[in-house]
Amino acid sequence: xxxxxxxxxxxxxxxxxxxxxxxxxxxxxxxxxxxxxxxxxxxxxxxxxxxxxxxxxxxxxxxxxxx
Amino acid sequence: xxxxxxxxxxxxxxxxxxxxxxxxxxxxxxxxxxxxxxxxxxxxxxxxxxxxxxxxxxxxxxxxxxxxxxxxxxxxxxxxxxxxxxxxxxxxxxxxxxxxxxxxxxxxxxxxxxxxxxxxxxxxxxxxxxxxxxxxxxxxxxxxxxxxxxxxxxxxxxxxxxxxxxxxxxxxxxxxxxxxxxxxxxxxxxxxxxxxxxxxxxxxxxxxxxxxxxxxxxxxxxxxxxxxxxxxxxxxxxxxxxxxxxxxxxxxxxxxxxxxxxxxxxxxxxxxxxxxxxxxxxxxxxxxxxxxxxxxxxxxxxxxxxxxxxxxxxxxxxxxxxxxxxxxxxxxxxxxxxxxxxxxxxxxxxxxxxxxxxxxxxxxxxxxxxxxxxxxxxxxxxxxxxxxxxxxxxxxxxxxxxxxx
Ligand code: HEM
Ligand code: SF4
Numbered sequence: 001x002x003x004x005x006x007x008x009x010x011x012x013x014x015x016x017x018x019x020x021x022x023x024x025x026x027x028x029x030x031x032x033x034x035x036x037x038x039x040x041x042x043x044x045x046x047x048x049x050x051x052x053x054x055x056x057x058x059x060x061x062x063x064x065x066x067x
Numbered sequence: 068x069x070x071x072x073x074x075x076x077x078x079x080x081x082x083x084x085x086x087x088x089x090x091x092x093x094x095x096x097x098x099x100x101x102x103x104x105x106x107x108x109x110x111x112x113x114x115x116x117x118x119x120x121x122x123x124x125x126x127x128x129x130x131x132x133x134x135x136x137x138x139x140x141x142x143x144x145x146x147x148x149x150x151x152x153x154x155x156x157x158x159x160x161x162x163x164x165x166x167x168x169x170x171x172x173x174x175x176x177x178x179x180x181x182x183x184x185x186x187x188x189x190x191x192x193x194x195x196x197x198x199x200x201x202x203x204x205x206x207x208x209x210x211x212x213x214x215x216x217x218x219x220x221x222x223x224x225x226x227x228x229x230x231x232x233x234x235x236x237x238x239x240x241x242x243x244x245x246x247x248x249x250x251x252x253x254x255x256x257x258x259x260x261x262x263x264x265x266x267x268x269x270x271x272x273x274x275x276x277x278x279x280x281x282x283x284x285x286x287x288x289x290x291x292x293x294x295x296x297x298x299x300x301x302x303x304x305x306x307x308x309x310x311x312x313x314x315x316x317x318x319x320x321x322x323x324x325x326x327x328x329x330x331x332x333x334x335x336x337x338x339x340x341x342x343x344x345x346x347x348x349x350x351x352x353x354x355x356x357x358x359x360x361x362x363x364x365x366x367x368x369x370x371x372x373x374x375x376x377x378x379x380x381x382x383x384x385x386x387x388x389x390x391x392x393x394x395x396x397x398x399x400x401x402x403x404x405x406x407x408x409x410x411x412x413x414x415x416x417x418x419x420x421x422x423x424x425x426x427x428x429x430x431x432x433x434x435x436x437x438x439x440x441x442x443x444x445x446x447x448x449x450x451x452x453x454x455x456x457x458x459x460x461x462x463x464x465x466x467x468x469x470x471x472x
Binding site for chain 2 (some may be wrong): 014017019032053056058
């Protein structure tokens with residue numbers, strides 16, 4: 001699974017950081033999303049799906065592995 | 068239906084919406100039966116679409132087809148706009164702006180409210196909470212938990228955050244209380260707002276001169292000096308933080324305490340294990356949804372929401388408390404259930420305006436409730452439950468919470 005975040009859309013709510021701190025962070029200057037782990041390890045995938053669902057600005061895009 | 072006049076429609080906000088803090092949402096049966104999206108008459112004249120389902124609420128609050136700008140003609144207002152005296156009243160108030168203007172201001176503040184920034188405030192919040200509990204305990208039972216704990220905690224935290232000097236705390240707190248009190252007349256509220264604006268103006272000037280390692284000091288150093296922000300905009304942003312963060316957090320502390328006294332087992336468990344606080348606070352946010360009258364928006368393009376055609380120029384109200392009790396999403400939604408895992412509630416709104424202060428609010432609530440449960444395990448109501456009065460306000464809260472221990 002891969003995850004991307006659109007910093008132009010992000011409003012810095014921090015929901016993703018609260019949900020999966022290992023995958024998301026916010027920068028110090030504007031508080032906008034940073035992806036720490038673009039290639040998501042299996043154990044964090046459910047959290048990343050939830051973070052995408054919870055993102056108020058629809059800024060997180062998840063690309064599932066092809067079956 | 069489009070031919071219907073506003074007088075045929077149910078009036079919103081529903082009059083009895085606030086009458087029972089224990090069963091805060093008996094409104095469902097008052098909703099007309101046509102379906103989840105209906106029209107309601109507004110107190111300022113005209114009408115708006117009322118959205119009650121979580122999916123519709125999320126969609127509208129996240130859609131660029133809807134604006135938060137209350138100056139747009141036809142905006143669904145719950146009370147008349149106060150007369151604008153000068154441009155200063157609107158400068159920097161980004162809660163009423165749309166992208167991209169909105170983001171420019173919001174991004175100047177976001178770093179202050181990130182989880183990692185709020186973590187640095189934890190010792191201060193802990194000290195503040197313990198200090199007010201010490202005072203309350205020293206004064207002895209009974210006490211009004213709203214006046215001696217729920218209100219002063221967020222007020223002092225905001226003072227520290229903004230960088231209000233210690234000597235001015237009493238002035239700042241007393242003016243905020245007048246501004247936010249529901250018993251204040253319009254004239255007195257205006258006078259308090261003026262005094263706070265003037266005070267904040269002097270404070271911004273002082274930060275320009277002396278700097279300061281606090282939110283306003285940093286805003287002045289990084290944004291005002293290089294012309295990204297004007298003096299009036301900095302005042303507007305500070306006042307917005309005060310107004311948006313004080314009463315909300317205070318009301319949540321008061322109401323949450325009341326809920327926990329009704330669910331004593333949760334209160335006792337929290338006293339033993341403060342690690343239970345995060346899940347507890349999340350369910351309290353959903354269950355109480357204090358922004359009771361919802362979030363108003365106006366369509367700036369035609370849109371279809373939940374199968375309903377909404378035309379540009381029409382108003383909508385995203386009824387947060389209804390969305391947070393949407394049975395299609397939250398099983399047995401009227402039950403207070405700490406283990407339900409309901410993080411997808413919209414108590415902080417949704418979309419680009421979603422509460423910027425949520426990490427701070429969560430931290431204040433967790434620390435305040437855990438300390439209360441730890442320090443006062445025998446806390447109980449000092450009056451019969453039906454005598455606990457709610458504040459008649461757009462933000463749900465308690466007038467007083469008489470307690471003893
Ligand atoms: C439990 C307490 C709180 C609740 C329930 C709450 C709720 C909300 C809601 C529903 C919104 C969205 C408004 C809209 O979309 O029109 C909002 C926005 C906002 N809140 Fe909070 N809030 C709380 C605490 C705080 C705190 C502690 C602060 C700051 C000190 C704060 C500052 C703000 C600001 C500045 C906005 C506007 C954000 C924007 O427009 O981008 N709030 N809040
Ligand atoms: S949840 Fe969305 S809006 Fe919030 S910080 Fe993460 S990416 Fe940005």
